[in-house]
Amino acid sequence: MDSFQIAISDWAAFSPQRMQRDQWLSWAEGSASSEQAGYKPELPWVNAMLRRRLSPMGRAALWAAGQLLDEQRPEPVATVFASRHGEVGRTVKLMRELAAQAPLSPASFSLSVHNAIGGIHSIANKVLSPITAISAGPDTLCAALLEAYAQLASPAHPGGEVLCVFYDDPLPEPLDEFNRETAEVQALALRLALTDTPGAVPLSFSLGEAPGGGAEVRDESAQVDRFLRFLLNGNERVLNLKGDRRLWQWCKRARACP
């Protein structure tokens, strides 16, 4: 089976409970929450007239992305935004208005599309490089990382880095019965490269058939949570993520990988 090599050179994560690196590091080690809830992402680099359009989840996503962008580092050659359900809160509200035959809010409609957050990111940060928006059911996280790999492997981008941003909220009522996972991370941003740099976490991944064929995916915690824990916890060397009939196998390359 083919395996692909990639390195994660930096990360940032946000939830209303945690936003600092050391908070996430102790979370990954299994420490209990300090219960210091109520963080709000501040986005001073986003013009107020643009910022007002962002939901709390959109703000979390752009906050995480913003932590990995600065003038000292080269601009990412591409950005991948990934969310399983996107702005589902807005969509449900629009569907309710549609059912009641009420006129739809144009602003809400324009922001419910899957690339809306990436669009605001590109305006706010004057990003001219390609931006992709991905939703791939239970494969969302890995499909986005595969897209990042493909962008990095493109001859158009030698030696570049790709920014990946994941964001999701729990499904709102009346879809909440489909919430099968509990997620701690609201937004996660990663910088990825093909070559290992000092401090980067070198990974390899491969894709295989999921044992049990099309068996329903029932992970207890969200894949983004599991991936971040895998990334930050030095004791975790291997991570298997089950997608839709597929199994994504992640492995830290510092030790022997299959």
Next chain:
Amino acid sequence: MNELKTELKQLVIDALDLEDVTVDDIDSSEPLFIDGLGLDSIDALELGLALQKCYGIKLTADSEETRKHFASIDSLAELVASHKNA
């Protein structure tokens, strides 16, 4: 008329999610779009919807007349007042 202008300023703030903008920050005669308050085309559609919901006013999108009505709070107040009297 001043009461109506204050009401319309509040409508603009609420309908368009203007963070940190108060009624006192909006000058009745200053342009609402691009310059002045800095609203954009999505705001124009959203404002049209709000006028329809609150006052039953239906405007044709992108007509020259609508542009005139949307110029400022002053011109919006004239539109709403004439609609109320009609």
